[in-house]
Amino acid sequence: MKTFRTRLTLILMGLVGISMLASGITMAQLFKDSHIRALEENMAREIKLLESTLHFVPADGKAEAKTYYTEQAKKLEKMTDSRVTFINLDGTVIGDSDMAAEEMDNHSHRKEIVSASKGEVGSAIRFSDTIGENMLYVAHRVTSKEGFDGYIRLSMSLAAVEKGLKQGFLLMSGGLLILFLLAALISYRVATGLTKPLVQITRVANRISKLDYDARVRLRRRDEIGQLGQAINGMADSLQQQLKRIRDNEDLMQSVLANMTGGILMVDASSKVALINREAERILHMKGDLLLGKSYHELKRNFELHKFVEEGIERKDFLREERTVYDPEEKILMFDGVPMFEDDDSYRGMLFLLQDVTDIRRLERMRSEFVANVSHELKTPIAAVKGFAETLLAGGVKDEETTRSFLQIIYDEGDRLNRLIGDILELSKIESKRIPLEYAPVQIKDLIDNIYEVLLPAAKKKSIVMTHDIPEHLFIEGDEDRLQQIFMNLLSNAISYTQEGGRVRVDAEIINEGGEEEQIRFTVSDTGIGIPKKDLPRIFERFYRVDKARSRSSGGTGLGLSIVKHLVELHHGTIRVESRVGEGSSFILELPLMHPFEN
Known part of the structure; x- marks a missing residue:
């Protein structure tokens, strides 16, 4: 910007200097022309005065006539301070104040004589070889009664005029130089005044170009530069708002993509992965950073997906397939392929939706x-x-x-x-959550005692001993009827699958005591036939029976444990089972001691 300021100053100084120089030359030329024109008019008046006062003799070419006019020319030179020449109509010089007439050329072709021959006052400026100076010549045709018909020419050296002009030019040059220096100082101030705000505007524009949209021009001017600064600030405000809107939309899109339950994979027109969301990474067991910008062939480890993507890219049409993959466990994936076209039908790529439908x-x-x-x-x-x-x-x-x-x-x-x-x-x-729970304090020992009283006859038939070790003061907040249903099912199953002479027991203890999530852990254990390890994951499924013959003979419906699991979850608790074949089973429940208030 300093270079620009220097250039602007030099340009302004140059323009001022050229203007002053042109003005000086013009003024000098005007002065010279005006002075010469005044001399011409003065000399013309003198010729007319001579015409009216001078005694003329016939110019017949005789020696007496030449001598007369030569003498008159010399007398008149002293009076007019000008060189005087008498010339015949044919251009022959018959008298001159400085030279002998015989030695002078015919003057009929001279510029001033040609003009005078037309009845005008002729004038001309040319270099005189005789005296070696520029001369001003003025001539006029004179016709007298005495028989003279020719021209009187006055000439004057311009040396004095040129000297005066030179002195005037020197004085004018000095004045112009002083004016030039003043103009240079003013130009520098003007250039500084112009460039300083431009420097600030340029600095702010550079910051904006580097994405610093908080940069602003601080100017309090109302001229064009101030309007430019306001325009820059307005542009920065607009860009800042647009960038915020873009970032908000991008954050929203990223949030939507990240929280989608389906996987999104986009392959652009150059067959490179352009977009992948978190769910697609989970399904593919691949990091998005390792895929973005790379060819879709990087998906080869997922053979079924790679084959589907390849088919979609080749066909550029809607596709939908359900395929079973092993990565390493068996999964059922729903693949959807959607071609992407712009309004002008230009192909942008393929969008693939990956949906894990295994659970469905x-x-x-x-x-x-x-x-x-x-x-x-x-x-x-x-x-x-x-x-x-x-x-x-x-x-x-x-x-x-x-x-x-x-x-x-x-x-x-x-x-x-x-x-x-x-x-x-x-x-x-x-399952449809159409049974609202009525929470109230429940004394656990009384609850278990009541259930034991109902189940005791069935236990005595098989000589099964039923025990518990639950303190009197132990309470839980829950729906008493549903809690009774939970333990009734668990204890009924325990009695049904325990051989004669076995034992059934209920234990309860507080866990996370004093913490934010205090819970009571119940353990319903028996010494029954146990559950094979392969059946443990499915024990809470509806109608699932480990021993179908025994279940039917005991009158079971196969829905008891499924009901128990759903009721435990309604109480915001968990249930699991531990068992060994031939040794017995233990159902472990963990239920919240207190429930938060719900509207």
Whole structure:
């Protein structure tokens, strides 16, 4: 910017200098022209005065005439301070104040004589070889009664004029130099005044170009430079707002992509990965940083996806497929491919949606199995009731004891059918969260004692010892009916799957005591047949039975543990099972001691 300031100063000084020089030359030329014009007019008046006062003789070319006019020319030179020349009409010099007439050339071709021959006052300026100076010549045609018809010419040296002009030019040059210095100082101040705000504007513009949108021009001027500064500030404000909007939109897009339940993978027109979100990274077990900007062939370790992407890029059309992959566990993935085109139909790439539908397909399979199991479970008692009822109606049974036995079977199967339907409806309500829990303080020892009292007859039949070690002061906040349902199911199962002479026990202890999440851990253990390790992950599924024959003989519906799990989760608790075949099982529940207030 200093260079610009220097250049601007030099330009202004140059313009001022040229203007002053041109003005000086013009003034000098005008002065010279004006002075010469005044001399011409003065000399013309003198010629006219001579015409009216001088005694003329005939200019017949005789020696006497030349002598007369020569003498007159010399006299007049002293009077007019000018060189005087008398010239015949044909251009012959007949008298001159400085030279002999015979030695002078014919003057008919001279510029001033040519002009005078036309009736005008002729004038000319030219260098005189005789005296070696620039001369001013003025001539006029004179016609007298005495017989003279020719020209009188006055000439004067311009040396004095040029000397005066030189002195005037020197004085003027001095004045112009002083003015030039003043103009230079003013130019520097003007250049500084122009460039200083421009320096600030340039600095701010550079900061804005480096993405510093907080930079502003601090000027309080109302001229064009001030308006430029305001325009720069307005541009910075606009850019800042647009950048904020872009960043907000980008953050929103990144948040949406990061929190999508489906994986997003974009391959651009050059077959390079342009976008990948967090879920796609999880599904592919690959970091996005290692894929972005690289060819989609980097996906080769995921063979099915690579094959699908390759097919989508080749076809550039909508695709949808469900494929099973092993990475390393089995997964079911839904692949969707969408071609991306601009408004002008230019191809931008392919967008792929990766959806892990393993859990969805598992739930569908469980639903299908549930329907099949319900149909099977309902069909068995219905078939029994129908078969025995048909036998009785046919009159084939005459023995009263057999009839009573058949009726008892019909009753038992009807009761089992009723319990099965009741459990299905109960499970449906629990899963749909249509049963609000009524929280209240529950004394755990009294709860377990009441359940033991109900189950004691069934335990005595198998000589099973039921014990617990629960202190009197232990309370929990929960829905008493649902807690009773939980422990009733667990203890009923424990008695059913424990051999004669076995033991069933309930223990309770507080965990995280004094912490923010105090809980009570319940352990319902037995010395029963145990659960094989392969069955443990599915023990809480609906209608899942480890020993189907024993379950049916005990009258179980296969829904008890599933109901227990859902009720525990409604109490914001957890349940798990530990078991060894032949040694027994332990169901471990952890329930919150207190529940937060909920609107």
